Amino acid sequence: MSDITIDGKKKSFKEKFKEEFIEYWINVAYLTFYFGVFVTYKRLILAQYEIDFEEYGTAFFNAFVLGKVVSIIGMxxxxxxxxxxxxxxxxxxxxxxxxxxxxxxxxxxxxxxxxxxxxxxxxxxxxxxxxxxxxxxxxxxxxxxxxxxxxxxxxxxxxxxxxxxxxxxxxxxxxxxx
Incomplete structure (x- = not known):
């Protein structure tokens, strides 16, 4: 995202923070969904062998961390x-x-x-x-x-x-x- 607004003015700290905050949570939501699907896939495969696997919290935590890494690298x-x-x-x-x-x-x-x-x-x-x-x-x-x-x-x-x-x-x- 650009540091310049549509009218050509430089964005304020508040505007930049708001954009980065929204971008971060979009990243987290997307990655949580994708990793949640992957955890569900692993759970269903392991269920065939009667192995319990429920690490949905890990999917959210990984999305939370990776969302921040993506934000940092993006900057x-x-x-x-x-x-x-x-x-x-x-x-x-x-x-x-x-x-x-x-x-x-x-x-x-x-x-x-x-x-x-x-x-x-x-x-x-x-x-x-x-x-x-x-x-x-x-x-x-x-x-x-x-x-x-x-x-x-x-x-x-x-x-x-x-x-x-x-x-x-x-x-x-x-x-x-x-």
Whole structure:
């Protein structure tokens, strides 16, 4: 989002804060929905083997944290870079960049948690390598990557045609449709 209003004035702190706050909660809502679907999928698969699995709180917590990470990365030069090409390329670029950033953030988080559990950098690295190499982690990464494709497609579309136009297209009924 731009720091300049429609009439050419610089946005106030309050306006910027409001935009970032709304953007963050949209991110959280979208990611919560997507991760909730994934948790439900895991729950249903494991139910076939009579294994209880109900980690919906984890889906919300992950969405809460990832929503903030996406917001922070979005404020950086990496997140604001607009590729001068079609929307499919810019969408896939941002999907890949944000997914890689999340891998780095997740690796740092796992290392710090491992270090506090063991008080040893070497043991923390061993814990990190076990975590990053699991099938579950790779599946989670695939879910994040695929969830980011429509997420960034809408963001890129809104950047090009405007947020208001996107909202109007999806939530306002056209007279011709009556």
């Amino acid at each position: 950086t030069k990496m997140g604001k870079k607009n590729i001068n090409t079609n929307l499919s390329v810019s969408t896939l670029y941002k999907t890949a960049v944000f997914t890689l950033c999340l891998v780095v953030f997740n690796a740092l988080e796992e290392f710090v948690v491992g270090y506090f559990k063991t008080s040893s950098a070497q043991e923390a690295i061993v814990i990190l390598s076990h975590h990053l190499g699991t099938h579950e982690y790779l599946a989670s990464l695939l879910v994040v990557f695929t969830s980011f494709i429509p997420f960034f497609a809408f963001k890129e579309l809104a950047r090009v045609i405007g947020h208001k136009t996107i909202i109007d297209l999806f939530f306002k009924r056209k007279e011709a449709d009556l």
